[in-house]
Amino acid sequence: MFLTRRRGLITWITAAITSLVLVIGLPLLNQTTEKAQAAVTLRVFAAVSLSEVIPEIESSFIAANPSLGVTFVNTFDSSGALLNQINLPANQSAGIPDIFISAATTQMNSLQAAGQLASGWPVTVATNRLVLIRPNTPTAPAPSPTISNFDQLTNGSGRTGRRGIAIGDPATVPAGAYAQQVLQSTLSGCGGGTYNTLLNSTTANKLVFASNVRNVLAAVQNRTLNGNTIDAGIVYTTDQAISNSTAFIATAPQNCHNAIVYPAAVLNRTANSSAATSFANYLSSSTARTRFINRKFGVP
Numbered sequence: 001m002f003l004t005r006r007r008g009l010i011t012w013i014t015a016a017i018t019s020l021v022l023v024i025g026l027p028l029l030n031q032t033t034e035k036a037q038a039a040v041t042l043r044v045f046a047a048v049s050l051s052e053v054i055p056e057i058e059s060s061f062i063a064a065n066p067s068l069g070v071t072f073v074n075t076f077d078s079s080g081a082l083l084n085q086i087n088l089p090a091n092q093s094a095g096i097p098d099i100f101i102s103a104a105t106t107q108m109n110s111l112q113a114a115g116q117l118a119s120g121w122p123v124t125v126a127t128n129r130l131v132l133i134r135p136n137t138p139t140a141p142a143p144s145p146t147i148s149n150f151d152q153l154t155n156g157s158g159r160t161g162r163r164g165i166a167i168g169d170p171a172t173v174p175a176g177a178y179a180q181q182v183l184q185s186t187l188s189g190c191g192g193g194t195y196n197t198l199l200n201s202t203t204a205n206k207l208v209f210a211s212n213v214r215n216v217l218a219a220v221q222n223r224t225l226n227g228n229t230i231d232a233g234i235v236y237t238t239d240q241a242i243s244n245s246t247a248f249i250a251t252a253p254q255n256c257h258n259a260i261v262y263p264a265a266v267l268n269r270t271a272n273s274s275a276a277t278s279f280a281n282y283l284s285s286s287t288a289r290t291r292f293i294n295r296k297f298g299v300p
Helices: 002-038 053-064 079-086 089-094 105-113 174-184 195-200 213-222 273-282 286-294
Strands: 040-047 070-077 099-101 123-127 130-135 164-168 206-210 228-236 246-251 261-266
Touching: 040 053, 040 079, 040 273, 053 070, 053 273, 053 286, 070 079, 079 089, 079 105, 099 105, 099 273, 105 174, 105 261, 123 286, 130 174, 130 213, 164 174, 164 213, 174 195, 174 213, 174 228, 195 206, 206 213, 206 228, 213 228, 213 246, 261 273
Parallel strands: 040 070, 040 099, 164 206, 164 228
Antiparallel strands: 099 261, 123 261, 130 228, 130 246
């Protein structure tokens, strides 16, 4: 009899402990499941000139929104190259990217016309300026006299030794398209209409195209691109700001080229619309604006 009662008590205690474990453990299990379900990966395609500032803004966004569980996968390149990637059928079916930030309206307008943007987008989040730069130490013999403006890139009257001028390929690189506009313009402070002369020259003074604006910067730093000696290049203010081996020559007047803007948009293919919209809106926040300004961008 005693043994039977003892066994009953042990059974009751075991059942009570099991119930208590379930009561305590189930909420924790649910919380873990909810956190796992909340984890979101956002894929961002952005102009290569944003390579430093976008990760900084993402870090601030993550810190400000820990409950979202967002991680970012970034792809940086020329806006034209990114547009080509966006239009790949494999990326379309995979919902890649969630967010696109270009360095010009051309590529964004293409997506908008094709109905690929979510409602309410794009929104301009930053601006930039175009600058002419040269290597700190030019390849000998140095251009004579020293290049001092956009209209002094040819071997014109009294000028010698101009060789390669690096710009982004205007067909796919916004910085290159802006540079082309500057060199075509005959307005004061612009390129004196020298674009075709530089492009079609059969002598040493010629344009050398790069696949994105950071490759232009690298060409000026290294003083060579595709086997050509580089005496100068045209990049953004923000690119020159990260370089210790290039020298500033001149800033292009804003009437020499179209406005340099960075439109951002959520693509309607995204499977993470809420998180994507939250981050895209954050790009216009006071924190993001400060990040842009610290990196020498302008803000609208």
